[in-house]
Amino acid sequence: MYIRFMKKIESLLIYEEDTKQLNKICEKIDFYKKIPIDTVKICLSNDINEKYLEDLLYLNKKLSCENLLLMIKINLLEISSNLLGVSYKNESFDNPKIQKASFSFLNFLVKRGIRAFDFGDVEYLVKNNPSDKKIIETSRLINKNLRSLSNDVISLCDLSYKYIDFYDILTGDSGFDFSYICRPINIFDEQSRKLLKETYQNGGRISYKIGFTKSRSKNLSFVKESLILTSLTLLDSPLYMKGSESYFDVVGPIKSIEDYLEEIYTIKENFSDLPRKEFFEIIKKDKDIFAYSLKIGDNKFLFIGNLTQKEILVNISMYVSNYSEYKLLLGNYGKRSMVKNLLLRSFEGLIFVRK
Numbered sequence: 001m002y003i004r005f006m007k008k009i010e011s012l013l014i015y016e017e018d019t020k021q022l023n024k025i026c027e028k029i030d031f032y033k034k035i036p037i038d039t040v041k042i043c044l045s046n047d048i049n050e051k052y053l054e055d056l057l058y059l060n061k062k063l064s065c066e067n068l069l070l071m072i073k074i075n076l077l078e079i080s081s082n083l084l085g086v087s088y089k090n091e092s093f094d095n096p097k098i099q100k101a102s103f104s105f106l107n108f109l110v111k112r113g114i115r116a117f118d119f120g121d122v123e124y125l126v127k128n129n130p131s132d133k134k135i136i137e138t139s140r141l142i143n144k145n146l147r148s149l150s151n152d153v154i155s156l157c158d159l160s161y162k163y164i165d166f167y168d169i170l171t172g173d174s175g176f177d178f179s180y181i182c183r184p185i186n187i188f189d190e191q192s193r194k195l196l197k198e199t200y201q202n203g204g205r206i207s208y209k210i211g212f213t214k215s216r217s218k219n220l221s222f223v224k225e226s227l228i229l230t231s232l233t234l235l236d237s238p239l240y241m242k243g244s245e246s247y248f249d250v251v252g253p254i255k256s257i258e259d260y261l262e263e264i265y266t267i268k269e270n271f272s273d274l275p276r277k278e279f280f281e282i283i284k285k286d287k288d289i290f291a292y293s294l295k296i297g298d299n300k301f302l303f304i305g306n307l308t309q310k311e312i313l314v315n316i317s318m319y320v321s322n323y324s325e326y327k328l329l330l331g332n333y334g335k336r337s338m339v340k341n342l343l344l345r346s347f348e349g350l351i352f353v354r355k
Helices: 022-026 029-034 050-065 076-084 096-111 132-147 161-170 190-202 218-232 257-270
Strands: 013-016 039-043 069-073 116-121 154-158 180-184 206-212 239-246 276-282 289-296 299-306 312-315 327-331 341-344 349-354
Touching (some): 039 116, 050 069, 069 154, 096 132, 161 180
Parallel strands (some): 039 069, 116 154, 180 206
Antiparallel strands (some): 276 289, 289 299
């Protein structure tokens, strides 16, 4: 019997594997625990046979024994079409046979202990009729059938920002909702920051994609990527990364990206049960600064980030009247104190808390 995964969805750190070779994933468990992450996402092979399913269930058991969650990325249209022996390019999820094959396969996986799924691009499933109504109906149909098998199943999907008005409708705690919608995030882009604010204020649940890219300067890579991480730490959203886009050998002024991830994970775990409210963007007119305030439980938090490689002096008293009551919680350059005129270094990200 394997250990059941019990961690909060909001604090998950998801790592998407590049390989579909299940035996190689088994060999990387020590790497996953070192990064650290708690969820391993794999793309399900379209070549489903008895041996593959045996290996898949063995992998799930092995990861679970190490307190790691296995998440399966699955294209229901392709998998069900292959199971039926038809071309998925000519099929739609509206086909009752496709739906029956999909839900029978999900039933097989859930009954054998698989508890997390990423269904990919929902718009692709309804490609023959991509209307707003059809996207909502299909999303609810998938989750209704999935939750009828088990209440503790996690379900993710991908849906472009053109459907941003539906994010709050399609995500939530009911038996018809996705747990989260996966979206890339680039806080250096003004439009991306605007979408982050809109989705969070409107109630949509987003799992944000992060990554650690190569650069001529490892130090520059660290501060840029750790700034993105710092900006997302307070939000009650799981974070996910692709193996092909993440390089964990980058180091910064005081620590490695692995150590910084560990610190962020601890913070997210500590606040996972507390409600978030009063999300407000501040310092709006300065395009070189991204900053917001957020209340978590009874505590008030402040994030401030320098989006440029130059140093920036911020008169924080113009935006936060009781700034002297804030203490540093997290910073990608190490220890800092809150002062009236705050000098932000290149791509510096800071989180302050007032208790």
